[in-house]
Amino acid sequence: MSARRDDGPAPGDGRKVRLRLSELRRPPRRDWAVRFAFGIGVSALAGVVSVLAGPRAGGLFLAFPAILLASVTLVAKEEGVRQAGQDVAGATFGTLGLIGFAVVVALTVTLWPLWLSLTIATLTWAALSLALYAAVTRLRR
Amino acid sequence: MGEVTDQIVEVVLKALAGGVFVLAFAALAEMLTPKRLAGVFCAAPSVALASLIVTAGIAGVPDVLASARGMQIGAVGFTLYCLIAVPLLRRWGAWWGALAALAVWGAAVAAGYALAPQGLLSVRTTAVPAPLPWPAAPELSPPPVHPS
Structure with a gap:
């Protein structure tokens, strides 16, 4: 879900903050589809709660940790619990x-x-x- | 029937916009180096931006304000989630640790929703009208003193 460290540090992974367009080719298409699906799911949940219980209740779900939850489980599976903990931190x-x-x-x-x-x-x-x-x-x- | 259709359209629009914004922030996180910053983008305001824009277009600014007040509580719960998830992940593993932390988010949000109806620190905005100076209290002249 988050930018991964597939092969160790990426080129230029130092202290400088940079934007590299070429990095967009690294994740497989399936990863992008999963991200899109999670975005749809969480936003739909917030929308349904907003319709049923009002905008203030719906607003609670605008900061729902679903995307992090998905990321943590994926990262823990691929890179271990320690790395997942660092992402949460x-x-x-x-x-x-x-x-x-x-x-x-x-x-x-x-x-x-x-x-x-x-x-x-x-x-x-x-x-x-x-x-x-x-x-x-x-x-x- | 019309109202229900409108509500369904609102939810569908929010869902699609949310998917697009999550992708946009994920792309930004992917392009960004150093990769250590990836975790920060797991708590990006992608869903919030999408939902608030659609809410403003359909329901108007008062609902955006109410949503933002709710979001303040949700975000505090999210912070607690992160703080408690790190030790829980180490102790119980990814799935159970993350789910247990989610229960903490739920409890914190429920308590905040009940205790802070105006959002964090009772943030005041212009939507809460200030007391008007008119009608002003009439200036009363002091009562006449009758020397006895």
């Missing part, structure tokens, strides 16, 4: 970013256009998660 920083995302949307969505509110919220998620990840990684060294 990394996801912790992403969840702290998610809290920031939701707070920013709640604070701004009635004041700003939707696109701006969601863009700033997404940037908040990225900044918070990556900054916390970098800070904790540096402290552990």
Whole structure:
């Protein structure tokens, strides 16, 4: 589910953060299909709960750990429980970013256009998660 | 019948958009190096973005606000899930550890949903109208003093 370390560290797997388009060819098509299916499943679940119990209850499932759950079981099978645990530890920083995302949307969505509110919220998620990840990684060294 | 059809359309649109956004974030995670960052992208706001955009288009901004308040609780539960899942995975293995942590998410979210109706820290927004200054309290002149 997440970017895998099939053959050890990928080229350029150092401290620098880079985007490499060629990496998209690495995972098999089946992996992309599984990801798409999980996205559909979780979003449908959130949508059904929202219709049946209201948008606030549906909102709970916008931060449902299904995709991580799927990733953990797959990674544990392919690379061992230790690696799966490391992915979960990394996801912790992403969840702290998610809290920031939701707070920013709640604070701004009635004041700003939707696109701006969601863009700033997404940037908040990225900044918070990556900054916390970098800070904790540096402290552990 | 029309309302039910609309609700089905809403769920289908959210599901398709969710699939697309999950793929987009997965592609981003795949392209990104170092690969150590992959775990962070397991908690990307992909489903949230898709669902909130469709919600805004169909139901409007008040429902987006309510969803975001619910999401705050869900995200706190997600953080607890991650914190507790690491030792549980080591102790009970991938499946049972992850499922037990999911129970923690459920309990945390249920408690948060009941205890924090306005979301985290009772976040106030403009949707909650401030008390209006009008009608202002009339200025009362002090009662006349009658020296006895």
